[in-house]
Amino acid sequence: MGAWKEYVANLRGVPRAVWHSLVRQGPPVTDRSRAEAVFQNLFLHIHSTRIHRWSLRWSYTMGLGLICAASFLLLTVTGLLLMFYYKPSTVLAYQSIKDIHYVVPTGRFMRNIHRWGAHLMVIAVLLHMARVFYTSSYRKPREMNWLFGLVLLVLTLGLSFSGYLLPWDQLAYWAVTIGANIAQSPRELTDAIGITRYVDIGGLQKTLLLGSRSVGEDALIRFYVLHVFFLPLLMAAFMGLHFWRIRKDGGLSRPADADERLGPPGEDVTPVFSQAPKKSYGLMAVVRGTGPNVGRGPENTLPSWPHLMTAEAAVFMFTMAVTVALSFFLDAPLKEMANPLVPENPAKAPWYFLGLQEIVSFSAFAGGVLIPMVTLLGLSLIPYLDRETEGVGVWFGAAYRGREVAFRSAVFGLAAVIAVEAFAIRFGWLRSWYPGIPQIVITFFNPGTVLAFLYVAYSVWIIRRENSTRLGAIAIFTCFLAGFIVLTLVGTYFRGPNWEFFWSPSRWPVH
Amino acid sequence: MSVDDRSKALGRRDLLSLAAWGTFCTSLATALVGMFRLPKPSVIPDPSLKVKVGPPGLIPELEYRNVAGRNIFVSRGEEGVFAISAVCTHLGCIVAPVPAGFNCPCHGSRFDALGRIIGGPAPRGLDWLKVTKAPDGELVVDEGEPVPPGTYLKV
Numbered sequence: 001m002g003a004w005k006e007y008v009a010n011l012r013g014v015p016r017a018v019w020h021s022l023v024r025q026g027p028p029v030t031d032r033s034r035a036e037a038v039f040q041n042l043f044l045h046i047h048s049t050r051i052h053r054w055s056l057r058w059s060y061t062m063g064l065g066l067i068c069a070a071s072f073l074l075l076t077v078t079g080l081l082l083m084f085y086y087k088p089s090t091v092l093a094y095q096s097i098k099d100i101h102y103v104v105p106t107g108r109f110m111r112n113i114h115r116w117g118a119h120l121m122v123i124a125v126l127l128h129m130a131r132v133f134y135t136s137s138y139r140k141p142r143e144m145n146w147l148f149g150l151v152l153l154v155l156t157l158g159l160s161f162s163g164y165l166l167p168w169d170q171l172a173y174w175a176v177t178i179g180a181n182i183a184q185s186p187r188e189l190t191d192a193i194g195i196t197r198y199v200d201i202g203g204l205q206k207t208l209l210l211g212s213r214s215v216g217e218d219a220l221i222r223f224y225v226l227h228v229f230f231l232p233l234l235m236a237a238f239m240g241l242h243f244w245r246i247r248k249d250g251g252l253s254r255p256a257d258a259d260e261r262l263g264p265p266g267e268d269v270t271p272v273f274s275q276a277p278k279k280s281y282g283l284m285a286v287v288r289g290t291g292p293n294v295g296r297g298p299e300n301t302l303p304s305w306p307h308l309m310t311a312e313a314a315v316f317m318f319t320m321a322v323t324v325a326l327s328f329f330l331d332a333p334l335k336e337m338a339n340p341l342v343p344e345n346p347a348k349a350p351w352y353f354l355g356l357q358e359i360v361s362f363s364a365f366a367g368g369v370l371i372p373m374v375t376l377l378g379l380s381l382i383p384y385l386d387r388e389t390e391g392v393g394v395w396f397g398a399a400y401r402g403r404e405v406a407f408r409s410a411v412f413g414l415a416a417v418i419a420v421e422a423f424a425i426r427f428g429w430l431r432s433w434y435p436g437i438p439q440i441v442i443t444f445f446n447p448g449t450v451l452a453f454l455y456v457a458y459s460v461w462i463i464r465r466e467n468s469t470r471l472g473a474i475a476i477f478t479c480f481l482a483g484f485i486v487l488t489l490v491g492t493y494f495r496g497p498n499w500e501f502f503w504s505p506s507r508w509p510v511h
Numbered sequence: 512m513s514v515d516d517r518s519k520a521l522g523r524r525d526l527l528s529l530a531a532w533g534t535f536c537t538s539l540a541t542a543l544v545g546m547f548r549l550p551k552p553s554v555i556p557d558p559s560l561k562v563k564v565g566p567p568g569l570i571p572e573l574e575y576r577n578v579a580g581r582n583i584f585v586s587r588g589e590e591g592v593f594a595i596s597a598v599c600t601h602l603g604c605i606v607a608p609v610p611a612g613f614n615c616p617c618h619g620s621r622f623d624a625l626g627r628i629i630g631g632p633a634p635r636g637l638d639w640l641k642v643t644k645a646p647d648g649e650l651v652v653d654e655g656e657p658v659p660p661g662t663y664l665k666v
Binding site for chain 1: 551557580601603605615616617628629634
């Protein structure tokens with residue numbers, strides 16, 4: 001009978017036993033169990049068990065990196081749901097999107113969330129890059145993580161561009177036609193030198209992208225595979241690398257005197273170690289690089305559980321709330337079905353590409369390939385060219401004149417872009433005056449390249465005048481940011497049919 | 512042979528190691544070439560680029576668009592029949608005929624009535640396309656074969 005009693009007791013205890021076999025540490029009430037709550041969990045253990053108080057300040061990170069990750073998660077889930085109904089074929093794609101919009105239960109809502117999530121992600125990625133830049137967080141040892149961040153930026157834009165074709169409406173078709181021809185635009189250069197017959201990089205890029213001469217079935221399936229599998233996979237891999245490097249590089253950047261700046265923690269926070277904790281540094285000793293805690297005395301860190309976890313949950317909730325609210329009120333657009341004979345007029349890409357479209361309207365190669373590539377190269381080189389060490393972890397670097405230089409660069413950047421744009425809009429450019437001018441002159445001398453040259457020249461002048469590479473970096477980054485914003489606004493709000501300038505869409509000619 | 516000389520000479524293990532690395536890199540490179548070759552189609556899946564546009568007598572003296580559902584303009588001048596592609600040489604939008612010639616809706620390239628560039632970002636004028644006469648008397652335009660501007664077919 002003893003066995004029977006034990007059996008009944010076991011039966012009663014099943015839920016508790018299952019729980020304890022799942023979560024093996026006790027409730028997170030001591031420092032040790034809080035640490036275990038993080039590192040014994042597969043999904044949480046990408047976090048360190050303790051986090052510096054500086055990294056938790058909203059005014060420092062603004063949660064921007066987390067918003068990127070949260071939007072990606074949101075996009076993965078909604079995208080997966082949309083895949084149940086979407087059919088990647090030129091005949092069925094448009095109808096299946098209409099079905100998702102009008103017939104599928106919650107389909108319209110999910111598609112809206114997918115669209116707004118994508119927009120939010122682009123904004124968050126750009127702002128996150130600006131945050132990292134203006135706090136000098138790309139400095140050693142974080143150079144490589146800055147580069148991974150740039151890869152993530154490119155992947156984000158690639159994902160949104162590849163997703164743009166899938167609805168197979170007029171907007172999609174012509175935006176991707178333009179994009180594919182930008183990929184082909186190196187021909188502008190090879191044509192000018194007369195070597196396209198032998199080295200046709202542009203043609204090769206376009207063929208690889210479309211699998212055909214024009215946007216059709218092959219292009220749609222390629223974009224679909226890129227959008228739902230290849231790019232998300234790369235994105236997840238690089239996100240993993242990006243997060244992992246944060247820990248390997250010693251947590252988020254913070255000033256050397258972060259502890260003094262913070263002062264003692266408030267009484268409401270979970271107590272901080274007052275002495276070095278009892279833990280083994282055995283592993284740390286064999287790993288190259290600096291762990292966040294090695295060689296430090298009393299730590300100004302808090303346990304990740306609950307402090308970081310609640311902060312992350314808050315950001316995820318915020319991201320959800322914003323996208324859901326937008327999706328509730330604003331529908332994702334769907335134009336007429338794609339018609340290869342009649343382009344949209346104006347044919348506009350998504351807003352974050354309209355700055356690019358604006359300089360593409362001066363020269364396809366310079367605006368679509370040359371300037372973006374030079375910008376990316378410049379961004380990649382920033383951590384290797386600016387190796388000053390002061391001011392890490394503080395907005396604009398307090399000891400510097402960073403704030404002042406950033407402000408003056410913003411003024412110069414705005415003035416330059418507005419002047420160049422106004423000139424080009426009012427007077428036209430070389431082709432309007434000399435129709436027979438060789439294209440290669442325009443490729444290298446057009447409003448876009450002139451603007452880029454002005455920005456570079458201004459930054460070089462700042463480096464020499466202020467005798468600081470950091471201030472030069474601030475100057476050029478701020479200038480390009482200002483240029484990007486103004487060009488995007490012009491492309492979005494002030495360009496109408498035939499890409500002509502209009503003060504407002506209400507003045508567009510009716511046809 | 513001194514110890515020094517022996518350490519400089521390529522030993523048996525070094526040779527095998529080099530051979531192994533060579534094999535590894537060669538097979539990897541071959542695999543990569545194969546993988547990168549696949550996405551570039553050897554047969555372009557587009558419909559045929561040659562299109563019949565009707566007998567010469569039906570070709571109007573004014574340009575008209577979308578002949579046989581294609582983005583080409585066919586016209587007849589004093590020198591003969593000619594065809595101009597409607598695909599803008601800037602970024603591939605379809606130009607629209609206007610009294611002065613053609614306008615591109617996407618980025619504002621402008622061309623005159625013979626497809627020569629007169630404004631905007633397009634790097635060159637619109638392509639002229641080869642026109643031939645089929646055995647049944649109809650004219651055939653080949654979208655895949657640009658010809659020098661000013662090439663006419665006498666009819």
